[in-house]
Amino acid sequence: MKKTIILIIAFLFSVNGIAQDKLNDIKQFYRTIQGDYSGQINDSTSLTLHFTPIWETEENPFRWFYLEATNKETKEIVVQKVLEIKPLTDITFQVIIHGLSAPEKFVGKWSNRNYFDGYNTNILKGKKKITFLKTKDFEYQTGWNSRKSLTCFPSGDSVHFKFSQEDERLYIKRVPAHSSNIIGYTFFKALTD
Numbered sequence: 001m002k003k004t005i006i007l008i009i010a011f012l013f014s015v016n017g018i019a020q021d022k023l024n025d026i027k028q029f030y031r032t033i034q035g036d037y038s039g040q041i042n043d044s045t046s047l048t049l050h051f052t053p054i055w056e057t058e059e060n061p062f063r064w065f066y067l068e069a070t071n072k073e074t075k076e077i078v079v080q081k082v083l084e085i086k087p088l089t090d091i092t093f094q095v096i097i098h099g100l101s102a103p104e105k106f107v108g109k110w111s112n113r114n115y116f117d118g119y120n121t122n123i124l125k126g127k128k129k130i131t132f133l134k135t136k137d138f139e140y141q142t143g144w145n146s147r148k149s150l151t152c153f154p155s156g157d158s159v160h161f162k163f164s165q166e167d168e169r170l171y172i173k174r175v176p177a178h179s180s181n182i183i184g185y186t187f188f189k190a191l192t193d
Helices: 002-033 113-118
Strands: 035-041 045-054 064-071 077-087 092-100 124-136 139-141 158-164 169-175 183-189
Touching: 002 077, 002 092, 002 124, 002 139, 045 077, 045 113, 045 183, 064 113, 124 158
Parallel strands: none
Antiparallel strands: 035 045, 035 183, 045 064, 064 077, 077 092, 092 124, 124 139, 139 158, 158 169, 169 183
16 A cells, blocks of 8 residues: 555656646746847848737746737837747647737737736637747747748748747748748847846
């Protein structure tokens, strides 16, 4: 009987350890991506990106982001999405990109993450999935994929994302459909205190 109890306790500790490791991995992924970015598209158009944590709870931490991208020159909102983060393995993370049913309500709300507490997932519509791979600590990237649901990229374009905390940058490489031209986006993360 004692052996059985010891085996059960050992098993519970090992399962708890795995869960804790996975929580630490998603926490690192979540914290690496969040923040404000300033960037260029092929050294011309300037954009700002905001990845703001929303709907944070003790039961479900490190899961939701609001993403807003703005053209610095025209002040036009280029993208508004809600991102849902799910760990698949210790080194892979699925990012589910949701649209918003009434995006105009959320313009500029990246500066007040509590604003979203008055809403739930009923505000979301449609979704596209992207898988990120952890290549080393604080560095994540995708493979080449079609991003049909991202309004900032035309249907059929191939896009590759890479986050690197080492140099505090987000890189996006895009090859338009039926072309071999590479369009590069580089975003510099704003430093925080």
